[in-house]
Amino acid sequence: MVDWGDQCNTFSFQGARMTPLAPPQVTDHGGGVWSIKVPIPDNPLGHTLVHLLDTGRGPVLIDTGWDDPQSWDTLVAGLAALGIAAADVHGVVITHHHPDHHGLSGRVREVSGAWIAMHAADTEVVVRTRSREPGVWFDYMSEKLATAGAPEEHIAPLRAARASGRMRTLPGLRAAVPDREIVPGELLPLAGRALRAIWTPGHTPGHVCLHLEEAHPGNLPGNGRLFSGDHLLPGISPHIGLYEDPEDERVTDPLGDYLDSLERVGRLRPAEVLPAHQHPFTDAPARVRELLTHHEERLAGLWELLAEPLTPWGLAERMEWNRPWGQIPYGSRHIAVSEAEAHLRWLVKQGRAEAVPDTDPVTYRAV
Structure with missing residues (x-):
């Protein structure tokens, strides 16, 4: 089982090398549904599957891809292969706010006047990110990492980036604000079209899957088709970390939310799942069971x-990733620690772990 937390390096996209634009990879899924492979620069995931849904008022996109010139050109070329101009897009439905899904939404709206729809919880993240001075994020991250037990040599580059102003190059700082909920x-x-929103928090607080409640065009058994975003993927366990307002004292439980959301999606029993990465697949309940088992095993291992009191950083160092800790890129370590904290919160909530009194940074132990 591959954990996405070891693959999504939000610090690896700057200075991406441009390559010649390949012919667009467009797939016809039948019943007025297509997908376009839109590249993610310098990332092992390779691409986002942007889905296009034909409607009575024009084409609607489900996600848009990373905000990058080559990604935009690929999206436009993919639409053109279907006889559609970017200006023809009627609307954009976003599964979640991450830049490989929402990055090009603003540009689509600029050229077409399309509306953009997103769950309110993720719209809140977009608005918060846009409205705050970027240095706030660096201060927050520095404080969170110190509290998690990160060594000073890891925190120092964040302080340096904050002082130099380099934070303005981070993705997502000027993401488009949705105009529909x-x-x-x-x-x-x-x-x-009959497309129903299914709230599936965990990967982000406002992640949604979209259930197309129409007969499968290939007559596969099951209940329609599910655009699953990053919630349910055929070979990857999505990153489950923390998305919190630095000024909000609420304690969230993203892993608990994700596990509950998985079971809810499994009960839908769609005939086919159309995810935002990798490839379509069937038997969603079986994939849900695999992911639930994966997390049960991982929690047991943590x-x-x-048995030895550990900080969240110390736990992340010892967790099993798809490469040794020393080979995990700098930015991905932030994501890994966030995932360790999410797992710790679930264990504490279940009464299986507790904070060790009078420790600074706080360490945790099994109960």
Whole structure:
């Protein structure tokens, strides 16, 4: 099982090398649904599958891809291969706010006037990120890492970036603010289509899957098709970390949210899943069971590691990733520590771990 937390390095996209634009990879999934492979620069995931849904009022995109010239050119070329101009796009439905999904939404809206829809919890993240001076994020990250037990040599580059102003190059700082809200459980108002929003928090607080409640065009058994974003992927366990307002004292439980959301999606029993990465697949309940088992095994392993009191950083160092800790890129270590904290919160909430009194930084032990 590969954990996405070891693959998504948000610090690796700057200075991406441009390569000649290849012919667009467009797949017809039948029933007025297509996908376009939009590249993510310098990232092992390779691409985002941007889905296009034909509606009675024009084409609607589900996600848009990373904000990069080559990604934009690929998206435009993919649309053109279907006889569609970017200016023809009627609307954009975003599964979650991450830049490989929401990055090009603003540009699509600029050329087409399309509306952009997102769950309110992720819109809040977008607005918060845009409205605050970028240095706030660096201060918050520095403080969080210090509290998690990160060594000073790891925190120092963040302080240096904050002092130099380099934080303005980080992705997502000027993401488009959506103008429509995706309401969980409701059908989206798309002419001639039955697309229902399923709230699936965990990977982000406002992640949604989109259930196309229409017969499968290939007559596969099951209940329609599911655009699963990053929530349910065929060979990757998505990163489950912390998305918190530095000024908000609420304690979230993203892993608990994710596990609950997985079971909810499994009960839908869609005939086919159309994810945002990798490839379409069937038997969603079986994939849900695999992911639930994966997390049960991982939590059991972390509980055993906590026989020795550890900080979140110390736990992340000992967790199993798809490469040794020393080979994990700098930015990905932030994501790994965030995932360790999410798992720790779940163990504490379940009464299987506790904070050790009077430790600074705080260490945790198994109960």
